[in-house]
Amino acid sequence: MSATKEDLVDLIASTPPRRTARFGPGRLQLVLLVAALAVPLLPVPGFWITLGNYIGLYAIVALGLVLLTGVGGLTSFGQAAFVGLGAYSSAYLSTAAGMSPWLGLPAGWVVSGLAATVIGAVTVRLSGHYLPLATIAWALSLYYLFGNLEFLGKFDGLSGVPPLQFGSQELGSPRAMYVVIWLCLAACLVLLMNLLNSRPGRAIRSLSKGRTMPEAMGIDTAKYKLLVFVLAALMASLSGWLYAHLQRSVSATPFGLNMGIEYLFMAVVGGIGHVWGALLGAALLTILKSQLQHVLPSLLGSNGNYEMLVFGVLIVVLLQRARQGLWPWIADRWTRVQTPDPAVMPPAATPAGFSKVPRRAKPEPGSVILSVDQVRKQFGGLVAINDMKFEVHAAEIIGLIGPNGAGKSTMFNLITGVLPVSSGEIRFAGGRIDGLDARRIVQRGVGRTFQHVHLIPHLSVLENVAMGAHLRGTAGPIAAALRFDREEEARLLHLAAEQVRRVGLGEVMHTPAGNLALGQQRILEIARALCTDPVLLLLDEPAAGLRLQEKNALAELLRALQREGMAVLLVEHDMDFVMGLADRLVVMEFGRKIAEGLPADIQRDEAVLAAYLGGIE
Numbered sequence: 001m002s003a004t005k006e007d008l009v010d011l012i013a014s015t016p017p018r019r020t021a022r023f024g025p026g027r028l029q030l031v032l033l034v035a036a037l038a039v040p041l042l043p044v045p046g047f048w049i050t051l052g053n054y055i056g057l058y059a060i061v062a063l064g065l066v067l068l069t070g071v072g073g074l075t076s077f078g079q080a081a082f083v084g085l086g087a088y089s090s091a092y093l094s095t096a097a098g099m100s101p102w103l104g105l106p107a108g109w110v111v112s113g114l115a116a117t118v119i120g121a122v123t124v125r126l127s128g129h130y131l132p133l134a135t136i137a138w139a140l141s142l143y144y145l146f147g148n149l150e151f152l153g154k155f156d157g158l159s160g161v162p163p164l165q166f167g168s169q170e171l172g173s174p175r176a177m178y179v180v181i182w183l184c185l186a187a188c189l190v191l192l193m194n195l196l197n198s199r200p201g202r203a204i205r206s207l208s209k210g211r212t213m214p215e216a217m218g219i220d221t222a223k224y225k226l227l228v229f230v231l232a233a234l235m236a237s238l239s240g241w242l243y244a245h246l247q248r249s250v251s252a253t254p255f256g257l258n259m260g261i262e263y264l265f266m267a268v269v270g271g272i273g274h275v276w277g278a279l280l281g282a283a284l285l286t287i288l289k290s291q292l293q294h295v296l297p298s299l300l301g302s303n304g305n306y307e308m309l310v311f312g313v314l315i316v317v318l319l320q321r322a323r324q325g326l327w328p329w330i331a332d333r334w335t336r337v338q339t340p341d342p343a344v345m346p347p348a349a350t351p352a353g354f355s356k357v358p359r360r361a362k363p364e365p366g367s368v369i370l371s372v373d374q375v376r377k378q379f380g381g382l383v384a385i386n387d388m389k390f391e392v393h394a395a396e397i398i399g400l401i402g403p404n405g406a407g408k409s410t411m412f413n414l415i416t417g418v419l420p421v422s423s424g425e426i427r428f429a430g431g432r433i434d435g436l437d438a439r440r441i442v443q444r445g446v447g448r449t450f451q452h453v454h455l456i457p458h459l460s461v462l463e464n465v466a467m468g469a470h471l472r473g474t475a476g477p478i479a480a481a482l483r484f485d486r487e488e489e490a491r492l493l494h495l496a497a498e499q500v501r502r503v504g505l506g507e508v509m510h511t512p513a514g515n516l517a518l519g520q521q522r523i524l525e526i527a528r529a530l531c532t533d534p535v536l537l538l539l540d541e542p543a544a545g546l547r548l549q550e551k552n553a554l555a556e557l558l559r560a561l562q563r564e565g566m567a568v569l570l571v572e573h574d575m576d577f578v579m580g581l582a583d584r585l586v587v588m589e590f591g592r593k594i595a596e597g598l599p600a601d602i603q604r605d606e607a608v609l610a611a612y613l614g615g616i617e
């Protein structure tokens, strides 16, 4: 293949999927899937049935890659090794131990699940190019392990693997296996789409944005990274189990690094962030490869692996023309005539008997909610925060102002647990929070927005906002995949929709967040923070990029929140906005507090006027 592994890593890193917001099974896709399941009933030649079997097997692995790489942002070249673990487990147990092939599936899942947990615990912490390099390392290790173990038949492998049996019916023929393989594929597709349209699905989708934003929503990024790694391995293992009982023999060759790269190509060509892309990519590349293997030798008059050359060139051209893969290109045209996906629609009205997500009780107005005491933060030799001390009371709006580089964002990061303090104490609602991680702090009731917006641009406004509701639900991946979470999901989406309307973005609820103006994206972040049910809201430059009318609406919203008992600490450079809104101001310069008081007094404070070099008129 002419594209290198590095090209692929760069491509995946640089092209976020454009339309992954909608994972719902469209009618056309379902019709095609049912039609595909009916193929063995038709007089289709055996060659195409075999090809269909391999498309199904590859698509299951590529689906795992959609979850792991396309949605979770973790690139892996090593999925073929997990296919091998599933295949060898069942082949060994059914030949050497005479166990039923059906038991080989859970056995393979146990082996692959354990291996993925151990390998994932070490590798998913790696970032950048180190992660794919690590996947290459363990893919090679497992390949050579398969080929060198005596009891697995070394590189000759294991033969005489029995076929699957259904009652007295042997599923030994390719036609019978076709039905089993495509039923497994259909189940994987449905379960994965259910998972992605859910609370854990949103957590998985947030992983591609790094740690800071998801953790500020209470999402345990390490746990979810490991989860997607294990789930992708289990899907690969399922494919391996099917392969072993279709092929009836197993050897190391199909589980090497080359196949790992091909799986990734299938997912990328189909559309790495799209579940249906996995099927499309697997089908396209498998058919193309098999056709080229037939056509090229007769055209060129000699045998050889010419198809790989053509294959590589075609893939490079395709990726240059449609970098996000083929599925989004097709879906873009198809979805223009479709209505929004009900899976991500909030209920239009509150259904009867619908219990809302419970809200946290607000503290007594005037009681101290946040206390920052002698807090210091050093970055090497730079003292970014120097013995800062201030308090925020319940139902109070405090402006934290100061010239550029004064340390305001660093102060936010210390309060929200993104950065550890060097010394001093931060207390929230009476308990110490310095030393707690970001997830525990948001759990206690501190919501935040960011100076540079952290959104998932291709997800709708509603779905982005619903990420903030993560801690207000409990559904796990199994409940979500089986749709046992629907009641909770409806409640969370309802809550998110309420916040979207409350901040005035109701009309763009289903618009991809990336299509909004920057000012609206900041407002979206406020809605997301409100979903965490905060007692204290930290807003980093919320008015930046807003027009006058929008600023007035924002000020009105913040006053309404204050009336409900919420405290707001805001960093803002727009002096008119902050002077008109804040009850008190804390002014910083070079990491120190230089003034604190009522806006009218601060405007006359000489130290403040000097800090701003010419005043804050």
Ligand SMILES: Nc1ncnc2c1ncn2[C@@H]1O[C@H](COP(=O)(O)OP(=O)(O)OP(=O)(O)O)[C@@H](O)[C@H]1O
Pocket: 379, 382, 384, 402, 403, 404, 405, 406, 407, 408, 409, 410, 411, 451
């Ligand atoms: N992670 C970091 N490593 C090293 N220095 C940092 C880090 N984060 C912030 N700083 C430094 O700390 C100081 C305070 O930065 P900070 O971003 O908190 O200021 P700010 O008041 O928010 O500025 P602005 O209004 O421009 O956003 C700056 O000198 C900045 O360069």
